[in-house]
Each structure stands twice: as C-alpha cells, then as structure tokens.
Amino acid sequence: MESMFRLSNGQATAKRLKTDSEDYKVCANECIRLHLFDPSTSSSSWPPSGLTGSFKPEFTHQIFGDDEEIVGFKGLAVDIYFSQADFQAFVEIAFEDKAYGATDILSTLQEHFPGGLTSDKQQFLTVATTKQAGTPLQKLGSPLSIPEVRKGLSVTQANLAGGSQELKDLHERLQPFLLFFIDGASFLDADDPKWELLLATEHQAGRDVVVGFCTLYTFYAYPDTRRFRLSQILVLPPFQHKGIGAALLRAAYVMADKCNAVDVTFEDPTDTLQSLRDLIDLQRAMGCVWLQSAAEQVAAVWQTADPAAVVGTSGSLRTDSGTNKALADAQKQLRISQQQASTSLHMARRIWEAVLYAQPKVRTDAGLATLAQLVRRRIEGNSASVKKQAETKRVFDVAHQGFIMRKCRGKMPLLPGNGVPVAMENDEQTPEEAEQALTEALTARITSLDGQLAKLGILKR
Template sequence: MAALSTAEEWLANANDTINISLVAPSKSGLQNIATFHPKFTYSIFGEEEQIFGYKDLKISLRYRANDMRPHLKTTYSKKFKPIGDAEPTDIVEILQEGKHLPKIAFVKGNDFEDSSKQISDTWTPPGTLHTTIDTPEGQYEVWRGNLADQAVKQLNTRLQIFVPFFIEGGSYIGQDPESDSAELDLSDADRWTLFFLYQKQKVAGDPEKSSYTFVGYATIFRFFYFQPPTPPASPKGEWELPTGDLDLNELPCRTRLSQFIILPPFQGKGVGARLYKTIFEHYHKYPQTHEFTVEDPNEAFDDLRDVCDLEFLRTIPEFDALRVDPSVTIPKKGAIPRLILGGENLERIRLQAKIAPRQFYRVLEMHLMSKLPDSVRPSMALDSEVPSPTKADNHQERLWQLIVKQRLYRHNKDVLSQIEPNERIEKLQQTLGGVELEYARILAAFERSTGHSKPQSTAANGKRKLEDDSASGSSKKARVEDA
C-alpha cells in the first residue's frame, strides 16, 4: 500500500497537465489570448492518460496565434530517480519520436519569443482567401490550400497534434492507423485540401493593419468516383485509354471531409456551422464532386451536419415540398406502396444535392417528421397541452414510422434476420423511439439556429412530448470535433 501511494504521488493526468495557449506579440511581450486543455491524450501517453515521474508537472504548449508556430516547455518541482525499470516518462522524446510536434517546437523559449517580434505586419495565412464571413462576434476568413503547397504542409504539421487531442480515434494525414510507425506517407498530398478558419481583427491604434487568430480547420480528401458507363461499354473492347497528360483534378470524385476541428475557446459561437456550410457549398458547386461525405462523425458533429444539411435541402423546392402521403392505405399483405408524396423524385434530388444516401434519407425523415400534424409530432417541449389526435393524424404518424422502420430494417437486416419475428418487432420499436428523440432534439436545434423557433406556448402546443430515457442511436467513432 505504501509503494502504491508513493507511485501515485508521481502520476499526473496528461489532459489536465497540458496547457495549450494562443499567444500574440504586444508591446509588453507575448500576450495570452486563450488557454485550454486537450480532450484526449491516450494515443500519445497511453490508455490511462497518465504521465509518471514528476511532481507539480506543468506542460505548456504555446502557439503563436497567427502562423501557429508551437513552443513546448515543461516544468516540475521534483523528478523521480529511476529504480530498475521504473523511470520518468520522457515527454520530449515521446513527442519528438511520434512526430506529434515539428522540430521547431523544441527550441529555447527566447528563440520563440524573439521570432514573434520579427513576424511581418503583412502576414496572411497560407493558401488563397476563399471567403470572408461577417458575424456579430467579428469578421472571419476562410483560407483554402492544397497539402502539396509547402506553406500549407508546414501549417498542417504544426496543427496535427490537435487531431489526437480533440478527435477520438483520429490519426494524422498519411499515418497508417494499423501501424506503430510514426512515418507519414504524403505521396497523395495533392488529393488533400485544407480549409483554415481565422478571426481577423484590426490592430489597436493602427486601423490600416489587421491581425489573424487561428480558430479551426478542416481537411478534405478526394476519392475517384466510378461511374458505370452509359450506355454500357462496347463488348468488342473498342474503348481506349486517353493519351497525353491526365489532370486528376478533372476526374469525377467523391469528396470526404476527414477532420474538422474548432478550438475550444471558439466553440459554441456558430463558427463551426459556418465553416461546414462554406466547405459544403464549395464542393456542391464543384462539377467534379459527385458526392460529399463525412468520415466517422461523432454525435456533436452529426448534429451540426444534420442542421446544416436540412437547411440546405430545404432550399431545393422539390425537397421542401415532400410530405407523407395521407392517401396511402397499408395492405395487410404484399408490397408496401410509395409512402411519400413526390417520392419518385428522391434519388434525383439526392444526386442533385450530392449528399450520401444514408445521410440524405436520415435528413429526409427529419423533414417529414417536422411536417406531421401537431397532435402526433414528437417534440422536446415540456409542460405542453397535447390535444387528442384524429384518426387521420394517427395514420400519418404510422406512415412516417413505417418509412423509418424500412430504413432501419435495411440497415440492420443481417442482425434482425437472425432473431425471432416478435423480438425483431420489439427491437425496431425500441430503436424507433431513439430515432424520434434524436430527430426532435435536432429539429429543436434547427429552429434555434435558423431563427424559426416560436414562443414555447405556441410551438409546444399539440406536440407529443418525448422523454430523455428513450433508446438512443448507436455511438460512432469520432473524427470530427466541434461543440
């Protein structure tokens, strides 16, 4: 027990010990803009996220707020003397050998501070200015660049440690997640595009000059999108490969948002949604992109994406007009008829929107649910008087539930086919309850974000209230982070 107590005295929680700060030069030296901690450190310091061998350990990771040049500094009051195999964690060695930080992060503090005084007043982020966003909180700029650009590559190298810090299961660009090697393969750098979000502010006392503060960034990867030939290729083999240079940027592609990070000090202000919309709109207009996808989103990003995608889809008149078809009668046997008014156009609308199938049909279900009669529409509203639904209201609710159950069954067909019919029905009903809760929560967020919310006494009236203990949807591994 004494030995255990002694060992615990030398342990420090890595998440709490690491202080990340954004700093900017001022007349009195470097000025602290914001300080925050990582969310995860297990991929760097082990599953327990513990650092052994120090007392009063502090790890300071300072970033220059504009070009994000990092500087690492560790301090402690006492260091453990090695006994056998027990020795202090070599913090610098772990960060260097794992290539979590660039070499420039390990220079002396004076070098970092002196270089900050020398940075040009005309500095701008790497890449090209993609768009400017004006908000009540100030002006933001989105800069876009290709990873093959050395300046973009340098900034990515400085930022990449935020991926394991804030994305559960996240890995670096070019890293093999199945390998222990820290080597990065950037042979496909030209297929990566990075979007950097900066806050732009006028310099106090000199309105002609501006300063930049890094807010967040996203990485995009392009996959080749195979299209079956129409009409089918000739069976005689008459087709030939094109000759000459082939520009890969002109090939059809599936565009995947791989990493998405808004730093903690800037979360909860809506800037993440603005960045996502900027990226989506860019690739929606890009003729080579046939589908826009997101890699393993977590729940927080899923919510942001759902709200943004619903807002976008409702700008398409054909989508906005979609409703459950109340004239449909469900047969006791045989095939189920089309349940949505205008449903024959769904795939054409999806292809026009360039949204992946699963995401499109989830957002469609949210849209259809929002159009149900008040008496049967699931809602997060509390203390609301719920009128009795009519027979027609119940029929529309049943049709909507059937639409959702059809998708759930297709998605889980292999598992559901192995259980008894009665249990299968019960499982689907439980999952449906979770879907209703999830959609009601997202629709409430949608109303808040788009300014469509009404006073609670009006909006809540007539909606079926959902309790928080309904079954929830499946958890997902997170590669995207924003709150």
C-alpha cells in the first residue's frame, strides 16, 4: 500500500507527473469534508473526538472552478475543522501522491476564508480553547421573541455595520459555508448599515452554539417605513430538519412587524425555501380571524354557486367588498409586496387558496370544483403575464462582445436593428399539451395544500 503524506504547515515532495492524468484528478465535492469541532469536549487525540457533525459540501465551483476538480493529487483527503466556539478554521490535507503543477489547495481555500484558515493544528487548538469564554452569542445582538419555537432554540438580531467587532468576526468566519451550500452565493459588505443579521443559536451542554444564520437587506419605503429582502439563509447540515429554518423565517417576519415594514421579499428562493415560506405564510394567515371569517363566507357561497359565477375571468373572486377588503388587509399584514401580489398573482392568491382549502365546506365536490377554477385562472393568468413581459424583451448582438438583452416599450416589428424576441419555452406546445400541463399543475397544487395543512395539524394524512 502506498504511503500517505499529510500536509499541514509543511510541504510534501511532488513527483514530475502530468496533472491532466485522470488518476490525478479529484472531485472537490467528494474529497472535502467539513467538521464542526467542539473544543470543550475534545480530548488530546487527533482526529478529535468532540465532533458535532461531519459533512460534505454541495458546491465547490466558486472555489475550484466550474468543473469542481482538484488536479495533481492521488488519494486526496481535505478535512476542514470549524471550532463551534467562534468558527475559527483549520485545514488538514492528506494524499497518497502529488504531481508538479498540482492545485495549490491551501492558498485557494484561504482566498475564500476572509476570517482566516490555518494549517497549523496547534495554533488552531490553542485559539479554539481560549475562545470558549467569549461574549455569549445572545449578547451580540437583540434576542427576538419568535412564536412556536422549540425550547433551547433562540434567534438574535443585529445590525452588521453597527455591531461589535466580535460579531463582525463571527459573521466573516461563517460566510465560507455559503459558498459550500448555496449555489451562486456571494459575500456581503458588512460595513453597509442596511444589512441585518439573524443568528440562530441552540443551547447545548451549558452554552449556546450557532446552528444557522440569515441576512436581510433593508430598503426605504415611502413615506416613512421600510421593506426587507431576505438575501441568504443557511442552517448548518447537522441541525437541518429541526425547525431552525422556519424559526429564522419567522424572525424575519417579527422584524418586519416591529417596524411595520411594507413587505418581506426573497432573493432567488430555492423550491425548498419557497415551500417553507408558503407554510409559514399559511400559518400566519390562519391566525387572522377576519380572514377566516371571509373564507367562511366564501365557502358558504361556493356550496350552491356555479364556479364560473364565483371566479372571474382574471382569476379573482366575485365577492362582496368586505371580502375584497379582507384580502387587501391580508396582503398588508402578511408582508406580501405589491409587486408580488399584483404582478405575478403568486403570493396573495396562493395564500388565499390555502385558507379556503382549510374550510371543510370547500373540501366537497362543489367546493373543490370552484377551487380548481380559482387555481386554474391563477396559473393561466401568471403564464400570460410572464409571456407578456417576455414579448417586450429583445436580444441585440454586440460586435465582438456577444449580446445584450433589453426591455423595449410595446411590440416591435421584426426589422433589422430591432433585435430578436426572447423565445418562450411553451410557444411550441399544442393545446392538448398545454391542457395536460395545466391538469398536472392543478393536481400538484391540491397535493401541496394537503401536505401544508397536514403539517399544521388541520388535516390528517
């Protein structure tokens, strides 16, 4: 068996081998392992015994390139340890063989660890041990009172620019996790006073540890309020599926409620994050007594009315002014932006569909037929809106520089200099295919509503 070289603060001798050999190419996602290290429970042995969790990254392309490959090594193992006390980081690199021209792993990683990454084990252990007695995490900001959060879990809010240096250092050391687990993530400017940080902490063995974090950017909203945009949210892998992501989202809403913010928007949410937001929005909506009353009134009408008489051609309900006011109030109280509610017809109507579906009278043959019409019109209206927006976008060639995309006013004829219209993926769909896609979307929506209401204990699976 070949010998194993270990690289910490030293260097191993490299062979004159071609780095393009397949034997000397390693997938970075497979050879890198991240470890959460608890210095208070670790013995003097190495690898340490006090590991809270070990896991692989999901992405490394922003560090090692689009192919996510490390070249010039055979039998490579890269272990990165984070102290849970303050997220100081140490990397240990081991391999069977190394070729000339190999990737400089240590330097490449250090470029993406703004809070520092050492290859000196003793230095790491010394710092990790002495940092255990730092400022309690909840005193780095203001604890928030979050509804329905399990015992031992807390969320603390702090303004990054106005926070202590200890807070800034902690956030800086947490940022590399974004590159490993959020596709296309980028570091933020901590000196911008508009950035807010939410720290999720859990009480373990007599002290608090960071289990997740979230950043929000604040914007001015006329005349005297604000709006929030949720930019990044991450729960560390060992603590996922424990309600921490939901706690961070609820904390964002608590912040919005405290300052009477206009809305809370999301920056490129994943499907998982969007589903979580749908669930929390529904839970908040179910707590609106007046909205429940409006839903009960509509459900009663649906028992006898023809679907076409209840659902308008635009997807809106043919209801009395009281119900329409309730929907407008719901949009405001649930922090749904005007753009989301009126342009995409996505958020407000999705919430309204779920509130209606929670009504027993709606879950009848007559009620479900009308709800299906409501969902159908929303989906059709959203598709038409997206297509209309795309029709105003044109692609223009730029000599020797590729192309640019511009939004143009009104429809433009296909003439030289007018650019090329942005193609729509569903333009080639036949009527039968379009109807089939719509039917599948309707089925998926009802299934989603069943799941959401079951999670809230309103329905049994």
